[in-house]
Structure formats: structure tokens, C-alpha cells
Amino acid sequence: MLALIGMGLGKGDISVRAIDFIKGCDKVYAERYTAVSDDGAIAEISASTGKSIETLQRQDFEDRVKETVRSAAHASVAILVYGDPLVATTHHIILDEAEKQNIEAKVFHSSSILSAAIGESCLDVYRFGPPVTIPYWSEKYRPTSFLDVAERNLSNNLHTMLLMDINQKERAPMKLSEALEIIRSAQGNSGKAIFQDGTSIMIMGNVGKHDQKIALTAFATAQSLVSAFEGKMLVMILPSKPNFAEEEAMSKFKNPD
Amino acid sequence: MLALIGMGLGKGDISVRAIDFIKGCDKVYAERYTAVSDDGAIAEISASTGKSIETLQRQDFEDRVKETVRSAAHASVAILVYGDPLVATTHHIILDEAEKQNIEAKVFHSSSILSAAIGESCLDVYRFGPPVTIPYWSEKYRPTSFLDVAERNLSNNLHTMLLMDINQKERAPMKLSEALEIIRSAQGNSGKAIFQDGTSIMIMGNVGKHDQKIALTAFATAQSLVSAFEGKMLVMILPSKPNFAEEEAMSKFKNPD
Numbered sequence: 001m002l003a004l005i006g007m008g009l010g011k012g013d014i015s016v017r018a019i020d021f022i023k024g025c026d027k028v029y030a031e032r033y034t035a036v037s038d039d040g041a042i043a044e045i046s047a048s049t050g051k052s053i054e055t056l057q058r059q060d061f062e063d064r065v066k067e068t069v070r071s072a073a074h075a076s077v078a079i080l081v082y083g084d085p086l087v088a089t090t091h092h093i094i095l096d097e098a099e100k101q102n103i104e105a106k107v108f109h110s111s112s113i114l115s116a117a118i119g120e121s122c123l124d125v126y127r128f129g130p131p132v133t134i135p136y137w138s139e140k141y142r143p144t145s146f147l148d149v150a151e152r153n154l155s156n157n158l159h160t161m162l163l164m165d166i167n168q169k170e171r172a173p174m175k176l177s178e179a180l181e182i183i184r185s186a187q188g189n190s191g192k193a194i195f196q197d198g199t200s201i202m203i204m205g206n207v208g209k210h211d212q213k214i215a216l217t218a219f220a221t222a223q224s225l226v227s228a229f230e231g232k233m234l235v236m237i238l239p240s241k242p243n244f245a246e247e248e249a250m251s252k253f254k255n256p257d
Numbered sequence: 258m259l260a261l262i263g264m265g266l267g268k269g270d271i272s273v274r275a276i277d278f279i280k281g282c283d284k285v286y287a288e289r290y291t292a293v294s295d296d297g298a299i300a301e302i303s304a305s306t307g308k309s310i311e312t313l314q315r316q317d318f319e320d321r322v323k324e325t326v327r328s329a330a331h332a333s334v335a336i337l338v339y340g341d342p343l344v345a346t347t348h349h350i351i352l353d354e355a356e357k358q359n360i361e362a363k364v365f366h367s368s369s370i371l372s373a374a375i376g377e378s379c380l381d382v383y384r385f386g387p388p389v390t391i392p393y394w395s396e397k398y399r400p401t402s403f404l405d406v407a408e409r410n411l412s413n414n415l416h417t418m419l420l421m422d423i424n425q426k427e428r429a430p431m432k433l434s435e436a437l438e439i440i441r442s443a444q445g446n447s448g449k450a451i452f453q454d455g456t457s458i459m460i461m462g463n464v465g466k467h468d469q470k471i472a473l474t475a476f477a478t479a480q481s482l483v484s485a486f487e488g489k490m491l492v493m494i495l496p497s498k499p500n501f502a503e504e505e506a507m508s509k510f511k512n513p514d
Contacts, residue, residue, distance in 0.1 A: 009366055016305070118371075126389070130383050158387060208364070
């Protein structure tokens with residue numbers, strides 16, 4: 001029996017029945033390459049279940065997915081992941097492998113940045129187009145397609161959630177300054193001007209945690225918020241034209257100045 | 258102090274830290290009008306925290322939101338809701354009222370049908386357009402706008418999640434037979450033929466629970482699955498043209514016949 005278990009947005013967000021399940025497991029892994037921040041969630045789960053938890057990095061995981069799944073043929077094996085375990089398609093690989101090996105698999109859902117950020121934004125869930133991820137650029141890989149998606153969403157009067165890539169080398173979430181720089185460069189390269197100086201953007205840090213911070217600001221002044229969001233896991237929302245209720249609700253996120 | 262607490266998709270899905278918080282509460286309510294199914298989640302929370310939990314129906318809630326919030330001025334009050342507490346905009350009313358009354362409010366996120374169903378569908382999260390809700394029709398209210406959204410999503414090559422209205426009178430989730438009938442009637446009234454006989458739809462019942470069931474079927478044959486999905490909380494997905502990975506992953510949901 002193999003279980004994919006969501007740890008949610010942070011420490012203590014794992015579900016009660018997931019904790020009960022882990023207590024009966026023979027082996028517990030934590031996948032750490034699709035999420036890099038560690039707020040002590042894994043240590044807390046280890047303490048409350050009495051299980052030692054082995055961390056899997058990307059290389060471990062890719063090399064060992066078959067073997068890890070195979071170990072669940074005659075034992076209960078849990079793999080912990082941040083957020084909801086199935087939103088990132090990476091984790092479907094584990095379920096597919098379990099199916100191939102004819103091993104029973106269970107999924108424990110949890111809070112996801114996707115639904116939590118929509119909720120915290122005060123924007124209407126029915127007005128969100130597809131989300132995008134702002135990717136790190138390299139010498140040879142400079143994708144600007146996230147701008148195309150945002151542009152299409154705006155033209156359909158839909159909001160866009162902008163998730164952020166992870167800096168795998170430094171094991172750190174993308175910084176606000178980096179995200180703004182990539183947006184500016186992508187606009188320069190593609191000739192698109194989706195984010196103009198006066199365009200409102202919502203910057204959300206550590207959604208769902210005790211130190212959550214949300215700011216609604218003009219794109220031109222977002223740079224001044226870099227230090228305020230330092231060290232926080234970020235998502236941004238590019239709101240389309242807000243309706244009356246959204247406008248009113250969002251006003252609390254405007255900067256005092 | 259007021260807390261909005263998500264109970265997630267079902268029994269045991271509430272988070273560990275939410276349970277700890279409830280243990281210290283003076284008063285605990287459960288909101289039962291945006292979700293009607295009761296799988297024992299509330300009773301289990303009551304048993305594990307030692308708190309009695311008062312159920313709020315819509316009328317209670319609307320009449321008493323100010324009073325309920327006011328009671329949190331000098332006490333710890335928790336309001337339990339199914340799913341993630343902020344995805345349904347209804348619950349923002351509580352936070353707004355708390356802000357007006359200058360009462361501290363906390364949110365405990367949890368698993369949401371929105372992110373869980375995307376994950377379980379094996380479809381790409383980046384290819385979902387805005388979701389819709391299939392509404393019950395009455396003599397005077399026969400909206401067909403959910404078809405417009407699905408049509409626009411298809412024309413943008415995006416998937417559509419179809420959530421279901423709740424039968425408030427009978428306190429029951431919408432049945433598959435009802436949903437199919439409303440889709441057919443809406444297509445008849447609007448002249449749109451988004452769901453054609455051969456159109457693939459994904460029917461998902463009790464997502465995230467032990468008795469989750471998912472079927473990928475042609476619209477014309479969906480009716481034959483009515484009894485198989487009897488009593489389950491439903492969502493449907495109208496997939497746009499699947500890409501190769503999606504096609505392969507979804508194939509496990511095809512009916513054997």
C-alpha cells in the first residue's frame with residue numbers, strides 16, 4: 001500500500017486522518033523538490049507520529065520511483081508532499097507506477113495554494129482563467145508564453161494567477177525582484193505590454209500561514225515592496241477588471257501610502 | 258477571536274492545527290447550507306475536541322452573522338465549513354463583518370473540491386478555464402450562461418469544471434440525472450450544442466473520499482451511469498481536446514464496455 005499525502009500550505013495543515021495513517025506506516029518519505037521552504041512541518045509530523053522521515057530530492061526520486069513504489073508491495077509506504085498531492089502533475093508518476101505494479105495507492109488531499117490563494121484574494125473563483133508559472137530564464141530557455149496566457153485571460157475578462165518557479169540550485173522560492181525582472185524582460189523580448197506601469201497586481205506572500213501578507217499595487221511600484229515580501233513564498237494575481245464586489249473587497253490590500 | 262475552519266472534503270480531512278485550535282474555543286458552529294452531505298465529519302470533530310457543535314442553516318446564519326461575529330469579541334468562536342473556507346464567497350461575509358467590528362479573524366485552509374478534482378482528473382491544471390456551477394431551474398429562473406462559459410473555454414482549448422448546485426429544500430446534492438436533464442434543457446433553450454452525443458465528459462463522485470468514483474463517458478451514455486453515482490457528491494469535467502499525456506492518463510476512467 002502506497003499513500004501520497006498532502007502536507008498543505010504549512011506546519012500543522014496535514015489532515016487528521018493522514019496523521020493516523022502515517023502512524024501505521026512502515027516507511028515515510030518527504031518529497032522536497034517541488035517545494036523548498038521548510039517551516040518545520042516535516043519535523044512536526046515526525047514528532048507526532050514517531051516515524052523518521054527520509055527526504056527525497058529530485059535525483060533520488062527520479063532514480064528511485066520504481067524501487068520506492070515496489071517497496072510498497074509488502075509494506076505501507078507514505079510519501080509526503082507540500083500542498084495538495086495531485087495538483088502538480090509530477091506526483092501522478094507515482095500513482096501511474098503503482099498502477100503498473102498493481103499496488104494499491106491512496107491519496108490524502110490537503111490545502112492547495114491554488115484554491116487558498118483564490119479564496120484569500122477576495123476575487124470571484126468563477127472569474128479565474130488558467131494559471132501560469134513564471135519560469136526562471138537561462139541562457140537558452142527564455143519562455144514568454146506566460147504573457148500569452150495572461151493576455152488571453154485579460155481579453156476574456158478573466159483573472160490570472162501567477163505561480164512562481166523554484167530556484168532548484170539555491171533551494172529557494174523565486175523572489176519578488178526576480179519575478180518582476182523576468183516579467184519586464186519577457187515583455188521586452190515579446191513586445192507585449194500586459195503589465196503596464198499603472199496595471200494593478202496583487203502580491204501574496206506565505207498564503208495561509210500566520211505571516212501571510214497581501215498587497216495590491218501598481219506594477220510600477222511593486223519593486224518598492226521587495227523587502228516587505230523577502231523570504232516569503234510568493235504568488236501573484238493579475239486581476240482583470242474587478243466587478244463591484246471584488247473592487248470593494250480588494251481595497252483592503254491597497255498600500256496605505 | 259473568530260476562526261473560519263475548513264473541514265476539507267470529508268471526515269478526517271480537517272487539519273491538525275485546526276483541531277488544536279478548536280480545543281481552545283468557547284463556541285463552535287458548523288455551517289451546513291453550502292454543503293449538505295454529512296459523512297460524520299462534524300460528529301468526529303466534536304468527539305475529538307470535546308466540544309458541542311451547533312449547526313447553522315442558511316436562515317440562522319444570515320440573521321445572525323453580526324451577532325455571531327460580535328460574540329467573538331470576548332471569546333474564541335470557530336465556524337466550521339466544508340471544503341476550503343474561502344473558495345465559496347459566502348464566507349467572506351463573515352470576515353468582512355469581523356473587520357467591521359474590529360475582531361481578529363483567522364482562516365484555516367483545507368482541501369477543496371476545486372484543486373482535488375483537478376488533481377484526480379489527471380488533466381493539466383494549466384489547461385482549466387473558469388469553472389461553472391450547474392444551477393437548479395425554477396419556473397422563472399432558467400439560466401443557460403454555464404453553457405456560454407463552457408463554449409468559450411472549448412474555443413480557447415480549455416477544460417471546464419462543472420460544479421453542481423445544492424437542492425436546499427431536500428438538503429441533497431444534485432443528482433446525475435438532474436444535471437444531465439438541466440444540460441439538455443439549457444441546450445434546447447439556448448440553441449447551443451456544446452454537449453453532443455459523442456462528447457466525452459468526466460463524471461466524478463465523492464472526490465477524495467474512500468468511495469471516490471470517476472468515469473469518462475460519452476454524453477449520450479452518461480444516463481446509464483446514474484445508478485452507479487447515486488448518493489455521491491458530483492462534479493463533472495468537460496475536457497477540451499486532451500494532449501497526449503492527458504489522453505493516456507484519462508484512459509483508466511473509461512468504462513470497460
